[in-house]
Amino acid sequence: DAGVIQSPRHEVTEMGQEVTLRCKPISGHDYLFWYRQTMMRGLELLIYFNNNVPIDDSGMPEDRFSAKMPNASFSTLKIQPSEPRDSAVYFCASSTGTGNYGYTFGSGTRLTVV
């Protein structure tokens, strides 16, 4: 298994531009999570999906952020318009469940907004 695949690994964009981050979860995993990691706030859950349906998006910081999961093998996190304070590492993770189930994380996308 190739694990959770995220693209791109690095993204540098100018303030105001649209940014799209992509994630391919592990086949058979019903849950997909988007996290953001910063020095100031640590690892924050942004949104998670179960069977392609968004369950909890209370961690999405603003309306500028949106996430979709059109099918079981693909999800996107979009920021429009981007701002410098969005600079962070964004992780996607997948799992077969919650509770006692561990997560498999992707390698992350390092986003820099200048």
Place this chain on the structure above:
Amino acid sequence: AQSVTQPDIHITVSEGASLELRCNYSYGATPYLFWYVQSPGQGLQLLLKYFSGDTLVQGIKGFEAEFKRSQSSFNLRKPSVHWSDAAEYFCAVAASGGSYIPTFGRGTSLIVHP
């Protein structure tokens, strides 16, 4: 609400020395507990988890953790540290108050001296 505290931001040990990383959680009942490791530029990898039974849990890479209900702790240990263990370590707690979605600690950075 669930919360987790990792009191040590940095820990420095010599190669071959023993290691203990501290983790304290806040939750009324016994939650699910996890330790993850993050190497530079990588996503988080699950080391071990606990949900019931034997309070001493064995994980990958020679790590173990002990759940102590009386102290609300789940400390990670390794008898002999290798230089390759240098990384960021995250404790996480999942409980019913958080819909069984893990809350992560701020992490402890392990530095290994030769």
